[in-house]
Amino acid sequence: MDALSIWSAVILYNDSAYLLLIGLIIVVGAINIVYLIDKAYPMRYILPGTIFMVIFVVYPIFYTVYISFTNYGTGNILSKQQVVNQLENRYFSPQDAEEFSFSTFKLENEKEFILLFENEEGERFVGFENELIPINDFDQDIVDSDNDGKIDEIAGYKRLPQMQLFQHLSSLQDLEYEINDRILRMKNTEYFSSYIRQYKYDEDKDQLISLRTNKVYNPSENGYFKANDGERLTPGFRTNIGWKNYKKLLTDDRVFNPFLRVFIWTFEWAILSVFLTFSLGLFMAILLNDKNLRFRKIYRVILILPYAIPGFISVLVWRGLFNAEVGAVNNLLQFFSIGGIQWMQHPVWAKVALLIVNLWMGFPYMMLIALGSLQSISDTLYEAAAIDGASVWQKFRHITLPLLLVSLGPLLISSFAFNFNNFNVIYLFNEGGPAIPGAQTPAGATDILISYTYRLSFATGRGSDFGLASTVALFIFMITATITWFNFKYTGALEDVKENE
């Protein structure tokens, strides 16, 4: 295994992928230490899981933080070095461009070529290893076997019949030859033409100079090479832009207003979802919590069905049901002479529909946990209350509910955190739509923070803004972390850790 990693390390080093290289060294080093040193014995068990957790959970978290300080996104995908390379590979054809007709010579079974060029004056050159050598200076064998003035073989390379040229077109297009500061490249299937490199990068000054116009381009703060007159070259490169994403999110009205709406709805959504599912779930649990109830077992099995069905399937089915034109919900409503509610297009109705869907999907869980918890409440409490003459409602209000809330509190908080990030329901139902009019970012009326992040990064058509998406994701990180942390304190999970000392 060590041999394998040394081999990959060499590849990574050659490709200058230093970050991956460092990662590899750490992982391999850790494995070696753990399996060779006896004191690290417990680590032998823990290490495999830890490696995965570090690479696919911990590292992405830190990487998210990093991206939120960059302009990473459509138009600024490449690194600065890649952009420089790309721009330096742009050529233009000057007015006095020379054209060379060419014939191709190929080594059998190899993808190596020698080209024979002839310019407009009839001078001939051999194109060999990126250089153009006048034919008389070329010191290797040139064979014209049938003496028809047409060369058949150069240094063992055989003439390639014109017919076969097309098979090798892409290799030929990559060929470049130097000629008096210019580059000879393929123009079409008949000619090579001399080109001039358009840009040159000056590493010391960190400037890009146009060789055509002598204009100077400096790298700008937001990731473009920019001239003094404001002209900027595309593509841009990704660069550190400091707090700009944060500033944009919080101060640019066209970005902030939709964000605020999404933010508020996320809380409303999570709170309402927990409240509705818990209410119905608890209600059903109370109805079912009677050992003498007939069909109790069957009822229970049927009622947990929605919970057993994979969530994405339920949501997609409900989406069809709420379809305004052909959906069953509107068909049903027609019986009551209510017609044509635009469930998908109207912001309020879309929210109502989502809450109904989530109620359907979520109440069985609440019912199950409430049932479990109800059974642990001692009957003596109710008997005592009955003696005091308490009504059904009073018993519920003063005994059942407080006791349940204590034992189920942590689960309700987890449920809140879960719905806070309940991407599947929101996105699969309506992709967060309908769109908020006038928003500069792709934000919809039913978008919650997580689906908003997704759309900022991966929505088709509007381009990706990984930087801003990561900034939003960090906001969610902080909120979710606070909730979960609070929950851990509440349940004593942290004390569990301490006890384990």
Next chain:
Amino acid sequence: MNNNYESKTVRLIRHLIILLVIAFVFFPIVWTLSASLNPANTIVGQKIIPDNASLVHYKEIFTSDTHPFMLWMWNSIKISLITAFFSVSMTALAAYPFSRFHFTGRRNGLFMILLIQIFPQMLAMVAIYLLFLNIQNYIPSIGLNTHTALVLTYLGGSIGVNTWLMKGYLDTIPRSLEEAAYIDGASRFQAFVQIILPLARPILSVLFVLQFIRTYSEYILASILLNGTEKFTLAVGLQMFISDMYGKRMGVFSAAALIGAIPIVILFMLFQDYIVHGLTGGGVKE
């Protein structure tokens, strides 16, 4: 709340309310079943029991070339099985020392596992996407649009929670059993494999099933990392198939939805007691 003197009317109302909620539960299920049997593929003017019920849509699911449902489902099952297997293996290994050995960094390790659970993995979706975009340049076989990438990601995300649950269970297995094994000359690893693992079978199977269901239902990461039709999981494929085509593709979609849901429903019903217990002990089903 047991009231043996409940009057007949009260009892009737109780049943009526329950039946009402059951109607709510059945509404989409019955309707989907009905649409899947209706050969018209549209839902305009649909009846609960279609006039000339047929299985054409089910046939299309198994034969369609443009929308390979069976391939998607197989992808989902394959990915879920592999993920569940490796996740449970690694968490069993990781939880064991936390439950049994004393070593420096043990408390901090446990704390880290707990801390990591605070951060849902899917929030880092952008970073995960870019990570694989990078990896792709060096090792295309685990880059974007590969099942390996998806499995690796799921594994990373599952280990925290599962280790925590597993450790809780292992703590309840008495140590005396291993000590007896040590006296008989077993090594620590032998004791783990031959004593602990068989005893931990219940939690192993529950975590396996839970992880299977969770992976099968996952949408967001799968939709980011996969982009070729033949690589899709059922969640991604079904969403692509039906998005805004309810007027035209209802029948086929309904049939596919039912077939896709059945294995999970069966699995869930078989393990429901365990799952419910596991859930009340911690996380929420996704």
